[in-house]
Amino acid sequence: xxxxxxxxxxxxxxxxxxxxxxxxxxxxxxxxxxxxxxxxxxxxxxxxxxxxxxxxxxxxxxxxxxxxxxxxxxxxxxxxxxxxxxxxxxxxxxxxxxxxxxxxxxxxxxxxxxxxxxxxxxxxxxxxxxxxxxxxxxxxxxxxxxxxxxxxxxxxxxxxxxxxxxxxxxxxxxxxxxxxxxxxxxxxxxxxxxxxxxxxxxxxxxxxxxxxxxxxxxxxxxxxxxxxxxxxxxxxx
Amino acid sequence: xxxxxxxxxxxxxxxxxxxxxxxxxxxxxxxxxxxxxxxxxxxxxxxxxxxxxxxxxxxxxxxxxxxxxxxxxxxxxxxxxxxxxxxxxxxxxxxxxxxxxxxxxxxxxxxxxxxxxxxxxxxxxxxxxxxxxxxxxxxxxxxxxxxxxxxxxxxxxxxxxxxxxxxxxxxxxxxxxxxxxxxxxxxxxxxxxxxxxxxxxxxxxxxxxxxxxxxxxxxxxxxxxxxxxxxxxxxxxxxxxxxxxxxxxxxxxxxxxxxxxxxxxxxxxxxxxxxxxxxxxxxxxxxxxxxxxxxxxxxxxxxxxx
Numbered sequence: 001x002x003x004x005x006x007x008x009x010x011x012x013x014x015x016x017x018x019x020x021x022x023x024x025x026x027x028x029x030x031x032x033x034x035x036x037x038x039x040x041x042x043x044x045x046x047x048x049x050x051x052x053x054x055x056x057x058x059x060x061x062x063x064x065x066x067x068x069x070x071x072x073x074x075x076x077x078x079x080x081x082x083x084x085x086x087x088x089x090x091x092x093x094x095x096x097x098x099x100x101x102x103x104x105x106x107x108x109x110x111x112x113x114x115x116x117x118x119x120x121x122x123x124x125x126x127x128x129x130x131x132x133x134x135x136x137x138x139x140x141x142x143x144x145x146x147x148x149x150x151x152x153x154x155x156x157x158x159x160x161x162x163x164x165x166x167x168x169x170x171x172x173x174x175x176x177x178x179x180x181x182x183x184x185x186x187x188x189x190x191x192x193x194x195x196x197x198x199x200x201x202x203x204x205x206x207x208x209x210x211x212x213x214x215x216x217x218x219x220x221x222x223x224x225x226x227x228x229x230x231x232x233x234x235x236x237x
Numbered sequence: 238x239x240x241x242x243x244x245x246x247x248x249x250x251x252x253x254x255x256x257x258x259x260x261x262x263x264x265x266x267x268x269x270x271x272x273x274x275x276x277x278x279x280x281x282x283x284x285x286x287x288x289x290x291x292x293x294x295x296x297x298x299x300x301x302x303x304x305x306x307x308x309x310x311x312x313x314x315x316x317x318x319x320x321x322x323x324x325x326x327x328x329x330x331x332x333x334x335x336x337x338x339x340x341x342x343x344x345x346x347x348x349x350x351x352x353x354x355x356x357x358x359x360x361x362x363x364x365x366x367x368x369x370x371x372x373x374x375x376x377x378x379x380x381x382x383x384x385x386x387x388x389x390x391x392x393x394x395x396x397x398x399x400x401x402x403x404x405x406x407x408x409x410x411x412x413x414x415x416x417x418x419x420x421x422x423x424x425x426x427x428x429x430x431x432x433x434x435x436x437x438x439x440x441x442x443x444x445x446x447x448x449x450x451x452x453x454x455x456x457x458x459x460x461x462x463x464x465x466x467x468x469x470x471x472x473x474x475x476x477x478x479x480x481x482x483x484x485x486x487x488x489x490x491x492x493x494x495x496x497x498x499x500x501x502x503x504x505x506x507x508x509x510x511x512x513x514x515x516x517x518x519x520x521x522x523x524x525x526x527x528x529x530x531x532x533x534x535x536x537x538x539x540x541x542x543x
Binding site: 046049051052071072073074076077082083085086089091092093094098101102103104105106107150154155 | 412415416418419421422423425426428429430431432433434535537538540543
């Protein structure tokens with residue numbers, strides 16, 4: 001098992017966002033967490049990447065290491081867990097190339113960095129053409145490509161993806177998920193959260209359903225797609 | 238003639254404002270924080286310079302080594318910049334790091350407190366007496382067709398421009414500079430790139446404080462009397478220059494620093510000097526009404542959470 005989360009609780013002041021999540025991810029898997037707006041999907045990812053503090057008693061282990069002992073930047077640079085945040089959060093004032101290079105801030109393997117950048121450009125050829133363009137001038141689809149490319153550069157054992165389909169036209173969405181499949185085949189484990197449940201379950205092998213800070217259902221995607229409750233609540237009947 | 242003479246004076250004052258403004262501007266753009274203790278770090282830098290220079294002069298007098306005056310000055314600047322950068326890092330570590338998630342107003346108030354601590358701490362340590370900054374180089378005055386320029390003034394302007402230029406290159410060309418530019422746009426998300434926020438914050442404070450120390454020593458060279466409150470007014474004015482220059486712009490802060498020098502000197506040319514700041518800063522206010530983001534303000538996302 002690659003990542004294991006036990007009794008994960010997160011609070012924002014007095015508001016409890018997560019009420020004790022338990023889940024596990026194996027190496028090489030694609031796992032999704034689906035749920036409505038405000039269910040705690042983003043918070044779950046932010047807790048793993050240590051961008052929000054987990055409450056006392058939460059346990060997270062990654063490759064046998066206590067994840068809670070790592071600061072946010074070390075989760076990326078030492079554990080190899082990257083996070084594509086909600087809304088992409090690119091550095092609009094930096095070029096495409098600079099965005100990719102910044103993601104290697106803590107890396108020292110210069111030869112591999114060059115190869116990885118070439119790999120990003122071969123997966124997303126649109127970025128190749130726009131290397132020296134400011135990220136802020138890219139189209140929505142290109143920005144999502146860069147956000148994923150940046151994560152690819154920063155850490156590749158696990159990629160946490162927050163709503164990668166958001167704001168993308170259907171065709172772009174499909175090619176984005178194709179690219180993610182390709183990255184997964186090269187060995188990157190993927191955990192994504194999505195409001196678009198059907199899309200997420202078609203892409204992932206397994207899924208969890210998050211409701212009001214609790215995981216209420218888990219199972220292989222095929223089962224969840226057929227589950228009457230899931231159908232009713234998330235797949236439009 | 239008078240105009241040219243004033244131009245040279247304006248350049249010198251602008252140098253002080255520019256160097257101090259750079260520290261304000263960097264911290265503000267990278268951490269969304271006004272470090273109101275920065276003027277006092279300038280003061281501390283001047284005092285550290287005083288200490289370093291006195292020590293070097295004493296050692297030379299004792300015959301430990303024979304250094305020419307200009308070399309003592311260069312060493313004083315470099316060594317004091319180095320030492321003062323630690324003052325900045327300590328201020329960040331103790332004063333601001335615990336407040337990184339706190340409302341920005343709390344951090345601003347903390348800055349004012351730190352400023353008072355630095356002033357009164359200095360007072361307690363060295364007493365209320367003013368100290369006179371040692372003269373390391375002799376003043377040479379050049380008569381350029383009726384306009385008088387001293388070697389000190391030239392040195393002050395040149396050193397300031399060199400330092401501002403070096404900072405600009407650092408931010409444009411290095412990995413750390415790239416991270417600083419990224420932070421200026423959206424510092425919250427920077428850790429997700431594997432960039433340690435604390436290291437970046439400490440480095441930013443160190444750079445800003447080092448520049449303030451350089452300004453302090455150059456100030457001491459031009460006006461060789463130091464007192465614990467010397468940083469307050471000049472600090473506020475440099476803060477104005479930082480705002481006028483625009484968020485996150487090295488070039489903007491530098492140019493605005495010099496512009497402020499020009500406005501002040503030229504207002505004083507026309508009006509009685511008691512009215513100088515009143516009129517000069519009314520002009521600045523007017524500029525900000527029309528350009529609220531300053532001259533070169535760069536875009537930023539203004540999102541304070543992930």
